[in-house]
Amino acid sequence: MALRKVDDSWAGDDLDDLVAYFGADQHEYVAHQVVSAHCGHCTGQVFVLETGESSTCVRRTCVQCDQTAYMLDSEEYWPTTEEEAEVGYIVECTCGSDEFETAVGFTFYDDTPASDIRWVNIAVRCTSDGLIGYCASWKIGYGPSRHLVDSV
Numbered sequence: 001m002a003l004r005k006v007d008d009s010w011a012g013d014d015l016d017d018l019v020a021y022f023g024a025d026q027h028e029y030v031a032h033q034v035v036s037a038h039c040g041h042c043t044g045q046v047f048v049l050e051t052g053e054s055s056t057c058v059r060r061t062c063v064q065c066d067q068t069a070y071m072l073d074s075e076e077y078w079p080t081t082e083e084e085a086e087v088g089y090i091v092e093c094t095c096g097s098d099e100f101e102t103a104v105g106f107t108f109y110d111d112t113p114a115s116d117i118r119w120v121n122i123a124v125r126c127t128s129d130g131l132i133g134y135c136a137s138w139k140i141g142y143g144p145s146r147h148l149v150d151s152v
Contacts, residue, residue, distance in 0.1 A: 003132075011130040015045060015101050018125040021132045022105040029119035029137075031105025035152040041067040046127055048098050049091040049135060052079055056138035058122055063099055072104065072120060072148045073140070091135045093126035100124035100135075104152045116143035 003010065003017040003024055010021055015036050022031040037060065038045055044064030051058050057074035061067070070078060079088070092098045107119040121137040140148065 006131070010132040012125055012132050013130055015103070015125070017130075018101055018103050018123060018132055021123055021125075022103070022121070027105070027119075027121045027134065027137065029107035029121070031121060032108050032111070033106045033149065035104050035106070035149060037071070037102040037104065037152050039065060039067060040069060041065050045101055046099050047102055049100060049102065049124065051089050051091060051136050052077070053089070055089075055136040058136045060102060071102075071122065072151055091124060093129065093131055095126060095129045095131070097126050097128035099127045101127060106149055114144075114146060116140070117145040117148055120148070 003012045003020045010025055012018055019034045019036060022034045039062035042065040044062040046063040047060035049058055049060050057077045058071040059068055059074055060071060090098055102124050105121040106117050108115040109118050117140040119139055121134055123134050125132045
């Protein structure tokens, strides 16, 4: 199988389908580059994700090794410890699962190799039923920012 529409949603069978999703269901800011997430500790590819209340920051916990990491520049914007209990949301699929493959779509200001990032979109694929969707997105309002591509 491959990336496909299921009713009003998208579904896929693997990480390649998740990457293809960025081209099939384009966000307002079209992704110029898509990078799939891998755990920096064990290279696992399945995560439990938590977002801040505004979905402008994400941290992930690897299902394989239980290591937690902030995605991109999320640590700078993550709510303080006191606020965290009130505003953190675990990303959950409609099937009830909270384990996902994850990828980031980067939109750059232009096509030059050193162009800064304008926008990031984070999409997920549920490992239980294959449903795919966006879980967070935000503007990158500073430069240089190209280093974030390597931080996925």
